[in-house]
Amino acid sequence: MKMTPLNTFVAASLCATLFTGGPAAAGKVVIAHRGASGYLPEHSLPGKAAAHAMGADYIEQDLVMTRDDRIIVLHDLYLDRVTNVAEVFPDRRRPDGHYYAIDFDLAEIKRLRLMEAFKREGDTLLAISPVRFPPGRSVFRISTLEEELELIQGMNHSTGRVVGIYTEIKAPWFHRQEGKDLSRAALTVLKQYGYTRREDPLYLQSFDPQELKRLRTELLPAMGLDLKLVQLIAETRWGLTMVIEDGRTVPYDYEWMKRPEAMAKIAAYADGIGPWFNMLVRPDSAPGKIEVTGMVEAAHAAGLEVHPYTFRSDPGQVPAYATDFEDLLDIFLFKVGVDGVFTDYPDRAVRFLNKHPQGR
Ligand code: G3P
Numbered sequence: 581m582k583m584t585p586l587n588t589f590v591a592a593s594l595c596a597t598l599f600t601g602g603p604a605a606a607g608k609v610v611i612a613h614r615g616a617s618g619y620l621p622e623h624s625l626p627g628k629a630a631a632h633a634m635g636a637d638y639i640e641q642d643l644v645m646t647r648d649d650r651i652i653v654l655h656d657l658y659l660d661r662v663t664n665v666a667e668v669f670p671d672r673r674r675p676d677g678h679y680y681a682i683d684f685d686l687a688e689i690k691r692l693r694l695m696e697a698f699k700r701e702g703d704t705l706l707a708i709s710p711v712r713f714p715p716g717r718s719v720f721r722i723s724t725l726e727e728e729l730e731l732i733q734g735m736n737h738s739t740g741r742v743v744g745i746y747t748e749i750k751a752p753w754f755h756r757q758e759g760k761d762l763s764r765a766a767l768t769v770l771k772q773y774g775y776t777r778r779e780d781p782l783y784l785q786s787f788d789p790q791e792l793k794r795l796r797t798e799l800l801p802a803m804g805l806d807l808k809l810v811q812l813i814a815e816t817r818w819g820l821t822m823v824i825e826d827g828r829t830v831p832y833d834y835e836w837m838k839r840p841e842a843m844a845k846i847a848a849y850a851d852g853i854g855p856w857f858n859m860l861v862r863p864d865s866a867p868g869k870i871e872v873t874g875m876v877e878a879a880h881a882a883g884l885e886v887h888p889y890t891f892r893s894d895p896g897q898v899p900a901y902a903t904d905f906e907d908l909l910d911i912f913l914f915k916v917g918v919d920g921v922f923t924d925y926p927d928r929a930v931r932f933l934n935k936h937p938q939g940r
């Protein structure tokens with residue numbers, strides 16, 4: 581690889597990470613879920629910069645491909661929940677009503693305004709969460725993976741604090757169906773930006789166990805890479821991973837991952853798990869009487885880190901068994917014993933950990 585000033589800086593930052601231990605060695609970690617998305621539109625660069633400044637240990641990127649094979653940072657496979665695509669390209673929706681990113685070139689996507697998630701009532705954009713950044717205000721754009729890495733690495737340089745990345749390969753089955761190999765394309769960019777070894781400040785996550793096994797046994801070794809992998813665990817009914825069974829496309833069945841013996845199987849190809857937090861504490865637990873499922877204990881016994889998603893303080897998002905958002909963090913980080921949390925409010929999680937005697 582040609583050594584540009586940026587590459588030289590990246591190499592230096594990663595050496596510094598090794599020297600200091602980096603975010604993963606600092607104890608429990610705060611992962612900014614889609615950025616500081618409680619305050620700024622998810623996956624906007626300002627939201628990522630805010631998360632960095634708030635002290636997050638890792639910043640998350642969900643990855644999706646464009647028609648012209650670029651990787652963009654976007655949670656959904658489609659553009660319509662968080663952009664004005666329906667106004668700019670009204671004729672480009674699929675029969676299911678969605679405007680898929682994979683049907684657009686990057687230059688077209690760059691014309692769209694990225695905004696806080698909204699629903700439309702006539703000409704009015706209504707915020708899905710009334711306490712978040714107002715949809716349609718100011719100007720945000722969808723960024724490429726490269727643009728986001730340059731922002732995070734640039735801030736690592738200017739602040740002297742190494743913040744890691746937590747990158748998700750979104751729906752590899754869908755990309756494959758569309759003729760694209762998202763994992764291979766993502767690894768190419770990550771390698772170019774200096775993420776090559778297990779010690780580097782990166783977790784690579786996916787809900788798709790087959791893809792993680794492919795990464796571990798084929799793609800990573802073939803590209804001379806050795807990265808930390810995280811198995812995300814979904815409810816089967818969400819339909820996040822689809823597989824073909826008896827000629828029919830059906831949701832992948834995640835039930836086996838909820839059994840204690842699953843953890844040793846996952847540990848054969850991954851370094852951690854990312855479960856929905858309701859898989860760790862029964863949602864109908866009573867205040868002061870938390871019922872823990874045993875997944876964390878089993879995962880730790882298998883040597884896996886545990887980073888549940890997603891901790892939010894918006895109205896209705898804190899379960900009844902917790903008194904408030906900080907109590908929820910306390911329950912998961914210090915009673916259930918997880919190793920880190922995905923949160924839309926990284927400032928509050930960082931503050932909570934910094935104040936806690938066992939936090940940092
Ligand atoms: O990737 C962990 C967390 O982000 C959960 O999933 O749906 O928000 O990408 P999602």
Ligand code: CA
Pocket residue numbers: 640641642748
């Ligand atoms: Ca994600």
